[in-house]
Structure formats: C-alpha cells, structure tokens
Amino acid sequence: MRAGALVRDLEFVQFHPTVAMLDGDLFLISEAVRGEGARLVNKDGEYFMGKYYERAELAPRDVVSRAVYNELVRTGGVYLDVSSIENFEEKFPAISGFLRAHGLRPGKDLIPVVPAAHYTIGGVAVDALGRTSIRGLFAIGEASSSLFHGANRLAGNSLLEALVQGYLVIRAFKAYYSGDAWGLPVIGRYDVVAHTRCRLASYVDMGRAGDVLWRYVGIVRSEDGLRRAIDELEGSLLPSLIAKAAMIRRESVGVHYRVDYPSWSGTKFHILFRCGDAA
Numbered sequence: 001m002r003a004g005a006l007v008r009d010l011e012f013v014q015f016h017p018t019v020a021m022l023d024g025d026l027f028l029i030s031e032a033v034r035g036e037g038a039r040l041v042n043k044d045g046e047y048f049m050g051k052y053y054e055r056a057e058l059a060p061r062d063v064v065s066r067a068v069y070n071e072l073v074r075t076g077g078v079y080l081d082v083s084s085i086e087n088f089e090e091k092f093p094a095i096s097g098f099l100r101a102h103g104l105r106p107g108k109d110l111i112p113v114v115p116a117a118h119y120t121i122g123g124v125a126v127d128a129l130g131r132t133s134i135r136g137l138f139a140i141g142e143a144s145s146s147l148f149h150g151a152n153r154l155a156g157n158s159l160l161e162a163l164v165q166g167y168l169v170i171r172a173f174k175a176y177y178s179g180d181a182w183g184l185p186v187i188g189r190y191d192v193v194a195h196t197r198c199r200l201a202s203y204v205d206m207g208r209a210g211d212v213l214w215r216y217v218g219i220v221r222s223e224d225g226l227r228r229a230i231d232e233l234e235g236s237l238l239p240s241l242i243a244k245a246a247m248i249r250r251e252s253v254g255v256h257y258r259v260d261y262p263s264w265s266g267t268k269f270h271i272l273f274r275c276g277d278a279a
C-alpha cells in the first residue's frame, strides 16, 4: 500500500464461530462437528441457537459468530455439547487429541469455544487476473481483494481461490512479459476511494492493537466503538484502516455488522484506500 497499491474491502473480516480455547491454546472446531449434531450451550445451560436462526446450529458463519459473541457477553461462556455424536473420537481424531492433551474427555465433556478472526476478505485490490493498481505487481490469495467471496466467504472457498487465481495469474504474468497492456482493478460507480496518510508510528504494540480490534472492530460494531478504535489505532496502518472502512460503511452486510445500522442499504459498493492526500 505504501508503494501506491489500492486496497479494498478491509472491513470484511470473517470470524470462525467455534474455536476451542483451553489453557490459552486455540484449536478450530470445524463446522462438520455441528453438522454431526453438536449443539451450542451458554454458561446458564441454555441451548440458544434456535432463538437466533430457524436452522439453529446450521446457520451461516456470521450468524453463529454473532450469536456466540452475544451469549459470551451475556452469560460469560459458550460451549459445544458433542455428547450426541456417536464415535466422536473416530470421526474427529485431531480435535480429540487436542481435547485429551488439555484434560477433556472427547465426546463427553463440554468444549469451551469463542469466535476468532479467520479470513481477511479484503486486501490489495486486483482484477480477475491478480493485477494490482501498480504495473507489474500481482497479488493473489488472502492478501488480495479479488471480489471472489463477496461480503461473506463460504467455508472451503480459499482452496478454490488459490487454485483459480494461481492458474490465472501465471497466464497474466506471461502476457505481461510479452508486452500486453496492464489492466487495472475496476472502480465501480458507487465505490468510495478514500485517501489516507500512511505514515507509521515508530512503535506499534500489536497485542494492544489486536485487543482494540477485538473490542471495537470485531463481530458487532458501532459508531462510538469505531471512533474510539480509530483514535487508539493511530499510526498502525492496517488496523486503523479496517476501523475507518467499518466506520464509512453505515450498513450491515455479510461479515460486517453494525448494531446502529443493522440492515443492508441496498446499494452495492466497495471502500478503497490509497496513500496520500486527495488530488
């Protein structure tokens, strides 16, 4: 970005709803476990997903993440109850190993879970061939904003993204060295292009930045929290731009949820940033 690349869609950070947290160690508990019948329960012993979504535990990731977050804040704990799954250890050997290593009985004990930041949908803006706004610079994979995932990535689609972009970028690379014209990422009619000062603070405490992001720029966002985050993240380029993009997007769509603007505005647009003063 400091070399002049445009970045896009930074406000869209996907959280995975169920990451086991034991003695400070984290381990992702895949959707397959809920698919097999595991149920989420809060600290008061209440199975809560049914009140958030008709299909309860089978709701999309963003819905489950918000529900888990709400119940965590409300009751102080959320757990996965896997006791109804037959042959749990055979079906989920890696998860079982993690649980055992932390003194839990796989398939029997409740698993304490939290949502965790999982995939960055936004990134360096590229066209369909991985070409950025800087001639000769390509970006693919999670570092890129390919528009591949819309506002809400489906599970497993990074694999597809890696395969498709990997294939296309090699062709684009060859074409570039054969002297073909350079395409630029398209800026849509309703897109917002914001200019930002990119000077970095001499020291950034990333642990503190993570804390501020979790607190104010996480699963549930609001104008007050975002304003506070923008102040506190000054000089920490990427975290502060995530907060600024979330502030500009006064609506809720996909993985971006604003409690003060809980519905979609109906207009499709992207927020892009570039370093420097407005022309």
Ligand SMILES: Cc1cc2nc3c(=O)[nH]c(=O)nc-3n(C[C@H](O)[C@H](O)[C@H](O)COP(=O)(O)OP(=O)(O)OC[C@H]3O[C@@H](n4cnc5c(N)ncnc54)[C@H](O)[C@@H]3O)c2cc1C
Residues within 6 Å of the ligand: 028, 118, 119, 140, 141, 142, 143, 155, 156, 157, 158, 159, 160, 162
């Ligand atoms: C716990 C977890 C489970 C997931 N499960 C799935 C799944 O089941 N299916 C799915 O499709 N997606 C899944 N994802 C998402 C998927 O894994 C990632 O989106 C994907 O791996 C990103 O690939 P990448 O090559 O773009 O980036 P990365 O895999 O992050 O690779 C970037 C590489 O660049 C290196 N690097 C960074 N900075 C520098 C530097 N300055 N110089 C040199 N090298 C550098 C890094 O060390 C790294 O090796 C999961 C993600 C997580 C966190």
